[in-house]
Amino acid sequence: MEWKVPLFDLHFGAEEKRAVIEVLDSKWISSGSKTAEFERRFAALTGAQYAVAVSNGTAALHLAVLGLDIGPGDEVIVPSLTFAATVNSIYYAGARPVFADITSIEDLTISPQDVARKITDRTKAIMVMHYGGFACAMDEIMEIARQHNLSVIEDAAHAPGATFKGQHLGTIGDVGAFSFFSNKNITTAEGGMVVTNNKKIADQARLLRSHGMTVSSYDRAQGHANRYDIFQVGFNYRLDDIRAALGVVQLDRLGEDLRRRRSLAAIYHQILADLDGITIPFDDKIDISSNYILPVVLNNRCPFNRDEFRELLEAGYGIQTSIHYPAVHKFTPYRALAADLPVTEYVVEHEMTLPLYYSMTEEQVVYVCQAIKDIIAAASMKHTGTEGGALFELKHA
């Protein structure tokens, strides 16, 4: 389908092509000096002491969990309103995910009160997810962790460039994980990063990302060592230099990407703030967020259910939307786990993600907002019997 306003568009240019060709011409295309440069640059961006590049965000989460010695018998408290990979990473390590609810329909991040309620003597860590790049309540989370001697893992897949009280997300807890999947603020097609200030976690991540080998292929090719040992049974979670080269260029673009998204998000918030039927979460946080996505929640005064609303935007206006997320606790592998998550269950049925990306124009944002207003207005006119309010008479702007 030809969208009038797609959900997302890549922010790529000639520099990415050039960077990839340079790596191809160098003839070293797997993990090497570009990967190391990407790691240095990412550590500088976040202020983390260590950044370890890996093949994707899921691998970064898995290594974060393993770096904290989490395993069978342990519990990790995690939101259900997230991408399944957040929770899967706990499962990979043989530990048990324990779901906590989110705070409210204005703040879709994990609720510190519910986290505190879910702690048992088996709890080893809290895994938060900075939804959309909007910071979780990190003061409260860190205080709960301190009181109960728990580790904190931050799923910061959505959060490059996002902060909380001046500190980069992903660096507040013990370890953070980023994703560079194709729709993220920084993309390398597939890619991820572990960030931490803990040398042991960083060393372990470096070891495990490459089969537990003591020496990397790059070092061997450079003549630094001829022999290696396998210290631990690891994985192939390496990033390659082709992708790392994309990441370095994408880091250069991040500043303009964040500024653009913030100004577009501000227009959305301004127009939709007082619209009856729609709640626009995180209203006070757009200036410190990466604004990875623009979520809205259809509240009890909305005349349509979420799927009808999405259909009207799509068919009537050519606007692509999405959902973030289906509840993880409803997926087959997790259904048997206890989950009393009323706010999450409301949001998974009522959240709708609107288009937001660097090359989106102000006019497109206004068009999307106007479409939403028209749909709601037409329904209320129809409801009150006002002439001309028939929904299906709505035309493209």
Ligand SMILES: Cc1ncc(COP(=O)(O)O)c(C=O)c1O
């Ligand atoms: C919140 C969250 N966590 C983890 C991931 C996993 O990242 P990846 O797709 O790079 O494995 C994603 C990505 O899509 C995500 O959105």
